[in-house]
Amino acid sequence: MELTIGMQLTLEPTYTDRNEKFRCKVVEVDEHIFYIDYPVNIETKKTAFLIDGAQFLVLFTSADGNASFALNSEVLGRKNDGIPMIAMKRPRAEEIVKVQRREFVRVQTRVDVAIATEHMTYQLTTEDISAGGIAAILRGHEQLEENQTVELTIVLPFENGDTHYVMTEARIVRIFEKDDVLKIASIQFVEPMDVDQQYIVRFCFERQIMLRRKELNQ
Incomplete structure (x- = not known):
């Protein structure tokens, strides 16, 4: 899926904890850059002035509205060619990821997670993660039960080092065996903060791109 002139985009900043969204349109496309009109904050309706180097998760849908896509980009500068425009870094085609409903995109990846019960804390890793929950790999000795409420601490390492x-x-929704090898606990978040969900969505998106790069390099 390529960026085209007139396409409507939603920008979500990845450089701040503020849960903001901006709406804009593509007005020009070059080989390594795409240009947008000045974005408008969806909530306040005010025009946003983006600083150079600011990084964003960019979301858009296909012309028929049947598919959604996401990419990472950053502000490169400004241009005025009859209308004021903001220059954004254009990703390679393989770095544009097709997504499902964003809050439920699930990525198979291993990250560290701590599961705390009333009496014990277990240091484990995930089998997969989404903005709605995780699947944690159990070692077999954990005293965990289905429908049990726990406290999670999930470590999300991003590509930029953060x-x-x-x-x-x-x-804990379910405990089961996978392929007769792994014992898995399927765990659902209980009303996570919007900021945390935003970080998880960003992390899942980055991991999707990493997996795609590995597939292309095989």
Whole structure:
């Protein structure tokens, strides 16, 4: 899926904890750059003035509205060619990821997670993660039960070197064996903060791109 002139975009900043969204349109496309009109804050309706180097998660849908896509980009500068425009870094085609409903995009990846019960804390890793919950790999000795409420601390390492810790209440939905090898606890978040969900969505998106790069390099 390529960026085209007139396409409507939603920008979500990845450089701040503020849960903001901006709406804009593509007005010009070059080989390594795409240009947008000045974005408008969806909530306040005010025009945003983006600083050079600011990084964003960019979301858009296909012309028929049947598919959604996401990419990472950053502000490169400004241009005025009859209308004021903002220059954004254009990703390679393989770095544009097709997504499902964003809050439920699930990525198979291993990250560290701590599961705390009333009496014990277990240091484990995930089998997969989404903005709605995780699947944690159990070692077999954990005293965990289905429908049990626990406290999670999830470590999210990002490509730029930043690390974010998501801490949230959660409920164990199911405990099962996968392929007769792994024992898995499927865990659902209980009302996580919007900021934490934003970080998880960003992390899942980055991991999708990493997996796609590995597939292309094989």
